[in-house]
Amino acid sequence: MSAADLARLQFAATTTVHWLFVILTMGLVPLVAIMHTWAACTRDPVRRAVRERMTRFWGQLYVINYAVGIVTGLVMEFQFGLSWSGLSKFAGNVFGAPLALETLIAFFAESTFLGMWIFGWGRMRTGVHVTLIWLVTLTAYASGFWILIANGFMQHPVGYEVRGGAAYLTDFGALLANPNALIALGHLTLGALTTGGVFVAGVSAFHFARGTKETELFRGSLRLGVWVGMLASFFVIIVGQLQIPVLNRTQPMKMAALNNEGVADLQARLVRDHGPGDxxxxxxWLRIAMDTMTIIGNTVSTVTFVAVFLLWKDRLVRRRPLAYLMTAMIPFPFIAAVGGWVFREVGRQPWLVYGQLTVEDALSHVSRASLAVSCAVFIALFVALAVTNWTLIARFARRGPDATQLGATEPLPDDVPESGADGKQTAPVF
Known part of the structure; x- marks a missing residue:
């Protein structure tokens, strides 16, 4: 393999693994926020206790995925300087700001809010505590927004001018309004919600198939997961179709290669505009990625649509084959998400910044031996992190709410309410 192939393999493999963490994080955190809000708005103490346990159970799975996933995000940052210094030199002045904002949001704001939410159980007022998990949700999607703004520039560069061989930002508004980023953000959001909904529904159905005693907890989770999965999977197909006119206008070669039509004419035009090259x-790759995404998307949408009707009188989980079918659906949205990423990135080749910077020109001057070593190390590290993550998630998901440790800490001395003059306990002031 050439140095360029090794660098591309390394980035593709590590990004794919990181993407599996991201899609579950963004899909699960809104559901946890909904559960926590639902619990806070419940007046019946028995039902409120059940819904708080539901929140802590799913919140713990979310925290595991977030904690391991953020490590993969940190490691990926090194690859821009290691393998793609040409990209940083050409486009760093443009997408450096979005990447910096993403880092500030993900590694500072989001992590801070999440830490306060994790350690705030029993120590904060309910309204403040619920607000924190919604802030975690907001910052998670804000982080995704800035990443797609940076990636959108690579897909369709706008709002810049080239001076001295480097791109400089001239119109920040155009960068933010890039349709290749905004429509992709809508598609990503719905794909993440589909993933989170199917995950919650699948784990809940698994516990019903095993004869769980936590029927009310998992019944609520199952209903929420099925409804979110059904609605999100329906609209993700629609928003995906909205990207086709944008791609026809901004990346015509991608669509021509996918449909195998007009490729020769476009190749000749690009040779005239940019010089010799393939x-x-x-x-x-494009056809497999598109078919994977389309087939799985339609399958998930159909199954969840039928599952909504089977929720009536618990028919979905009274028959074990149906319950296990929902559990078997869990990997499907992840596979579809990877297919979508492959289609988005591979279809841009041979450009790294479409029409401006090729992959070969962006590659760092690093020896093939160095890239081979770093490729092997990075991939081994990311696979180990992925195996660790899913082993922990599967273990705690299988054990159920009884094994939940989130929010189960003993109160600190200053958390215990003090007695007032009348002998009654007074709530701590925050």
């Missing part, structure tokens, strides 16, 4: 992305 500007045709791999048709097989």
């Amino acid at each position: 500007y045709i992305p791999p048709h097989d």
Whole structure:
């Protein structure tokens, strides 16, 4: 393999693994926020206790995924300087700001809010505590927004001018309004909600199939997961179709290679505009990625649509084959999400910044031996993190709410309410 192939393999493998963490994080945190809000608004003490346990159970799975996933995000940052210094030199002045904002939001704001939420059980007023998990949700999607703004520039560069071989930002508004970023953000949001909904529904159905005693807890989780999965999977297909006119206008070669139509004419035009080179992305990769995404998307949408009707009188979980079918659906949205990422990135080849910077020009001057070592180390590290993450998630998901440790800490001395003059306990002031 050439140095460019090794660098591309390394970034593709590590980004794919990181993407699996991201899609579950963004899909699960809104559901946890809804559960926590639901519990806070419940007046019946028995039902409120059940819904708080529901929040802590799913919140713990979310925290595991977030904690391990953030490590993969940190490691990926090193690759820009290690393998793609040409990209940083050309486009760093443009997408450096979005990447910096994403880092500030993800590693400072989001992590801070999440830490306060984790350690705030029993120590904060309910309204403040619920607000924190919604702030975690908001910052998670804000982080995704800035990443897609940076990636959108690579897909369709706007709001810049080239001076001395480097791009400089001239219109920040155009960068933020880039349709290649905004429509992709809508598609990503709905895909993440589909993933989170199917995950929650699948784990809940698994516990019903095993004959759980936590029927009310998992019944509520199952209903929420199925409804979110059904609605999100329906609209994710629609928003995905909205990207086609944008791609026809901004990346015509991607769509031509996918449909195998008009490729020769576009190749000749690009040779005239940019000089000799092969500007045709791999048709097989595009077709497989698109078919994977489409088939799985339609399957998930159909199954969850039928599952909504089977929720009536618990018919979905009274028959074990149906319950296990919902559990077997859990990997499908992840596979579809990877297919979507492959289609988005591979279809841009041979450009790293479309129409401006090729992959070969962006590659760092690093020896093939160095890239081979770093590729092996990075991939091994990311696979180990992924295996660790899913082992922990599967273990705690299988054990159920009884094994939940989130929010189960003993109160600190200054958390215990003090007695007033009348002998009654007074609530701590925050």
